[in-house]
Amino acid sequence: QVQLQESGPGLVKPSETLSLTCTVSGDSISSYYWSWIRQPPGKGLEWIGNIYHSGSTNYNPSLKSRITISVDTSKNQFSLKLSSVTAADTAVYYCARRTGGNHDYWGQGTLVTVSS
């Protein structure tokens, strides 16, 4: 059974960089694409970007200038960095596996609050 687990600080100060890691178990990260998706409180889902094990990435154009997604195949992990955060970046952040186009396995999500 594929499992994904997000980890990282739950509180980030405005203008700083949000950093999260997703640890994958039950599957090799050297397959498929792996995504970050977020959900502001009370709102819908927003795709942030994804990465292939080779390091090839795709980013949401609206966030592209602030995003870096990286992969560590030796640890079966991938990571998100979002710079210059504001209160608008407060959200539950999910990692997910992308198979054949859509996402089929999701992490449980982690709430990140941007506040001083």
Add this chain to the structure above:
Amino acid sequence: QPVLTQSSSASASLGSSVKLTCTLSSGHSSYIIAWHQQQPGKAPRYLMKLEDRGSYNKGSGVPDRFSGSSSGADRYLTISNLQSEDEADYYCETWDSNTQVFGGGTKLTVL
């Protein structure tokens, strides 16, 4: 890139059936979509992938009560014999070469 449109809310009675709609934007009516369920306070759960011809493949453990169908640019999720645990937000998803897109979600209330 494609845009997905969903009604913001729907309701149906316990034990009845409900059909949720996800509409693809003009020029994207052939796109494949996926349906996801998000119960209150939980992560989304993948339900199925649905093609333009109406064929669908469900995720592991998804009950038989859930089915999909298509008509033109519309993609449907039908839930039969509604249970209380079906009360949730339902999102459709599609993708282009380098982009993933989600609909705004439909909040389903089971009466």
